[in-house]
Amino acid sequence: QQQVKQSPQSLIVQKGGIPIINCAYENTAFDYFPWYQQFPGKGPALLIAIRPDVSEKKEGRFTISFNKSAKQFSLHIMDSQPGDSATYFCAASTRAGNNRKLIWGLGTSLAVNP
Amino acid sequence: DAGVIQSPRHEVTEMGQEVTLRCKPISGHDYLFWYRQTMMRGLELLIYFNNNVPIDDSGMPEDRFSAKMPNASFSTLKIQPSEPRDSAVYFCASSVAGGGDEQFFGPGTRLTVL
Numbered sequence: 001q002q003q004v005k006q007s008p009q010s011l012i013v014q015k016g017g018i019p020i021i022n023c024a025y026e027n028t029a030f031d032y033f034p035w036y037q038q039f040p041g042k043g044p045a046l047l048i049a050i051r052p053d054v055s056e057k058k059e060g061r062f063t064i065s066f067n068k069s070a071k072q073f074s075l076h077i078m079d080s081q082p083g084d085s086a087t088y089f090c091a092a093s094t095r096a097g098n099n100r101k102l103i104w105g106l107g108t109s110l111a112v113n114p
Numbered sequence: 115d116a117g118v119i120q121s122p123r124h125e126v127t128e129m130g131q132e133v134t135l136r137c138k139p140i141s142g143h144d145y146l147f148w149y150r151q152t153m154m155r156g157l158e159l160l161i162y163f164n165n166n167v168p169i170d171d172s173g174m175p176e177d178r179f180s181a182k183m184p185n186a187s188f189s190t191l192k193i194q195p196s197e198p199r200d201s202a203v204y205f206c207a208s209s210v211a212g213g214g215d216e217q218f219f220g221p222g223t224r225l226t227v228l
Contacts, residue, residue: 032215034215034216041221041222042219042221042222043118043205043207043219043220043221043222044157044205044219045218045219046216046217049215049216089156089157093215095215098164098169098211099169099170100145100147100162100164100169100209100215100217101159101162101170102159102217104156104157104158104159105156106156107156107157
C-alpha cells in the first residue's frame with residue numbers, strides 16, 4: 001500500500017517556469033518530509049526537507065509548502081533551469097525510537113526545456 | 115570523504131547464479147540502507163542496519179535475498195539464486211544518528227540477470 005502518493009508522474013516546463021510536484025501522505029505520525037533529487041546514473045541526493053512545525057521552507061530556488069491539515073506537501077522550483085531536469089522523490093518518516101525508515105513516493109520525472 | 119562506495123557498478127549474470135553486491139558506508143555513519151530501484155516500483159527499501167544490526171528487513175523480497183554487515187565499514191547484499199525479475203539498480207545509503215536524517219546514497223549497482 002502506497003503511503004506517500006506523488007504526482008504528477010512526469011512534468012515538462014519551459015526554462016523559467018515554476019514546476020510544482022505534489023505529495024500526499026496518510027500516516028499522521030510522519031514528522032519528517034524530505035525531497036530528493038536524482039540525476040540519471042546517480043543515486044538520489046537530499047534537496048530540501050521540512051518538519052511539520054512550519055508551513056514553508058525555502059532553500060535557494062526550491063521551496064517546500066506543507067499543509068498539515070490536508071496531509072499534503074509540495075515542491076516548487078522557481079525560475080527552473082535545464083540543469084534542474086531530474087527525477088524528484090518525496091518521502092516521509094517518523095523518528096520514533098531508532099526508526100530511520102523513509103517511505104518514498106514513486107518519483108516525478110522533470111524536464112526543463114531551454 | 116569519498117562518499118558511499120558500491121561495487122561492482124554493473125553486473126550481468128545468468129539466471130540461477132549467485133550475485134554479491136558490496137557497500138562501504140561513509141566513515142562514522144551508523145545507519146546503512148539497501149534499496150532497489152525499478153521503473154515499475156520506484157525506490158524500495160530492502161533492509162537497514164543500525165550499528166551493524168539489522169533493524170528492519172521487511173522489504174527483503176524473499177529468502178533468495180540476504181544482507182550482512184560484519185563491521186561498520188562493509189555490507190553485502192546477496193541474491194542466490196538470481197532471477198531475471200531481480201534486474202534493477204541497487205543502491206546503498208548511509209546516515210548518521212543526529213545528523214538530520216539525511217541519507218547519502220552511493221552510485222548504485224546496475225544488475226542485469228539474463
